Amino acid sequence: MNITGIETLVFGVEDLAACRQYLLDYGLEPAAGQPHRLVALDGTGVELFAATDASLPPAPKGCQLRKCVMGVADAATLDAIEAELARDREVLRLPDGSLQSVDDAGFAIGFQLSRRQPLYLLGEVSNAPGSPLQRVANQLGVQAGRGRIQPRSLSHLVYFVPDVAKAEAFYVNRLGFRVTDRFDGVGPFMQPAGSLEHHSHFLIGAPAFMQGVEHFTFHFGGPTEVIQNGNRFIEAGYQAFWGPGRHVFGSNWFWYFNSPFGCHVEMDADMDLHDNTWRPRVAKISADASQAFLLRRRDKWMPGPGTPDNGDYAA
Amino acid sequence: MNAKLPVQAVPLCVASDLGEGEARGFLPDEDGQDRLFVLRHDGELHAWRNACPHVDGAPMAWRRHAYLSPDRQHVMCHAHGARFEPDTGLCVHGPCLGQALQRVPLTIDGEGQLWLARTEQTQPIE
Numbered sequence: 001m002n003i004t005g006i007e008t009l010v011f012g013v014e015d016l017a018a019c020r021q022y023l024l025d026y027g028l029e030p031a032a033g034q035p036h037r038l039v040a041l042d043g044t045g046v047e048l049f050a051a052t053d054a055s056l057p058p059a060p061k062g063c064q065l066r067k068c069v070m071g072v073a074d075a076a077t078l079d080a081i082e083a084e085l086a087r088d089r090e091v092l093r094l095p096d097g098s099l100q101s102v103d104d105a106g107f108a109i110g111f112q113l114s115r116r117q118p119l120y121l122l123g124e125v126s127n128a129p130g131s132p133l134q135r136v137a138n139q140l141g142v143q144a145g146r147g148r149i150q151p152r153s154l155s156h157l158v159y160f161v162p163d164v165a166k167a168e169a170f171y172v173n174r175l176g177f178r179v180t181d182r183f184d185g186v187g188p189f190m191q192p193a194g195s196l197e198h199h200s201h202f203l204i205g206a207p208a209f210m211q212g213v214e215h216f217t218f219h220f221g222g223p224t225e226v227i228q229n230g231n232r233f234i235e236a237g238y239q240a241f242w243g244p245g246r247h248v249f250g251s252n253w254f255w256y257f258n259s260p261f262g263c264h265v266e267m268d269a270d271m272d273l274h275d276n277t278w279r280p281r282v283a284k285i286s287a288d289a290s291q292a293f294l295l296r297r298r299d300k301w302m303p304g305p306g307t308p309d310n311g312d313y314a315a
Numbered sequence: 316m317n318a319k320l321p322v323q324a325v326p327l328c329v330a331s332d333l334g335e336g337e338a339r340g341f342l343p344d345e346d347g348q349d350r351l352f353v354l355r356h357d358g359e360l361h362a363w364r365n366a367c368p369h370v371d372g373a374p375m376a377w378r379r380h381a382y383l384s385p386d387r388q389h390v391m392c393h394a395h396g397a398r399f400e401p402d403t404g405l406c407v408h409g410p411c412l413g414q415a416l417q418r419v420p421l422t423i424d425g426e427g428q429l430w431l432a433r434t435e436q437t438q439p440i441e
Contacts, residue, residue, distance in 0.1 A: 014385035022377070160395075210410045212396065234347055237379040241394055258377040260385075262396030296346075 071114030124222020
């Protein structure tokens with residue numbers, strides 16, 4: 001199954017205005033001609049509807065995520081998914097040509113011929129001594145007065161599921177996902193067959209009443225964008241949860257924020273790529289297994305007017 | 316969020332500034348996260364630590380002062396959607412079902428000023 005990644009997350013929310021403003025401040029832009037849709041640079045994005053909107057598929061346990069739409073490489077893949085899933089569940093062909101069904105945990109899923117726009121943008125380049133790839137002379141690493149920072153692409157989604165083995169088996173056996181790494185006793189990181197990214201999905205085993213979404217995230221252009229954009233998000237009044245830091249599995253930079261979506265929303269950058277020669281690692285989950293390092297923000301960093309006698313680091 | 320509460324009494328705001336169904340955070344730590352928040356429910360003021368019991372001390376608002384559910388009937392943790400009764404702190408929905416928020420003692424002086432009270436209960440959670 002040549003599935004290439006997640007392209008749209010559809011939410012049904014209680015406070016539409018707050019959720020829209022949150023995503024605009026996060027960096028997404030309104031999609032031309034699609035008033036419900038906010039997008040990253042490659043056209044992947046989030047669609048927002050009222051929780052009461054009857055056109056949305058139902059979700060388990062009041063989860064505000066109502067559908068995860070994945071892209072596929074070609075019509076043959078779409079047909080193959082339809083045939084595979086129709087063996088034991090309803091599969092709808094929607095007017096836009098996409099498929100809609102449900103996974104084994106009860107979350108609505110969709111599939112469409114990929115609409116992800118190709119990007120030809122250099123990522124963050126560091127002037128590491130000896131590296132053949134460096135910024136050209138006079139190109140700055142930090143643009144202090146830079147305008148809005150738009151994320152590049154929808155990255156991944158993390159589900160809380162009551163039965164990890166069952167949920168994992170659906171994605172692996174029915175849809176052809178590969179497990180790239182695993183937290184023992186927690187769940188797998190998975191990539192679809194048409195992507196090299198470390199994960200598009202991560203599953204966390206949790207009590208049935210918790211079923212829902214832990215977080216979703218978009219890729220930014222590099223760690224500087226994540227940290228610069230995250231700092232602006234905090235200055236706008238949003239509340240960080242964890243980060244900024246860098247994960248071990250996937251190596252992606254992360255910064256997690258609370259949100260009005262009832263889940264965390266992450267900003268991430270620079271995730272590892274793996275092909276089918278990769279052998280999955282297994283680790284016990286812990287702070288050290290999850291974060292290579294964690295950074296802290298300081299509002300004051302050098303002595304100056306108003307510095308107390310015992311210094312800025314005094315409690 | 317395990318930043319300590321001050322042991323001395325601290326003025327928070329004029330009590331009447333907080334209307335019914337409103338919440339406000341106070342005493343932000345150096346990460347910009349409130350140590351506590353105060354809300355008015357059925358006329359009464361209640362103060363709680365900004366610390367969801369589902370993960371040790373997780374901060375709860377999604378934006379400064381945004382501690383309530385959209386319908387303003389519950390305190391809500393915007394990490395994973397737990398909901399709490401505003402007057403008892405009891406979790407009635409979500410990952411910490413049956414656990415409770417930590418209450419912070421308040422006093423109001425003769426001029427209507429709301430204070431974080433000085434009591435033994437203002438010791439850090441750690």
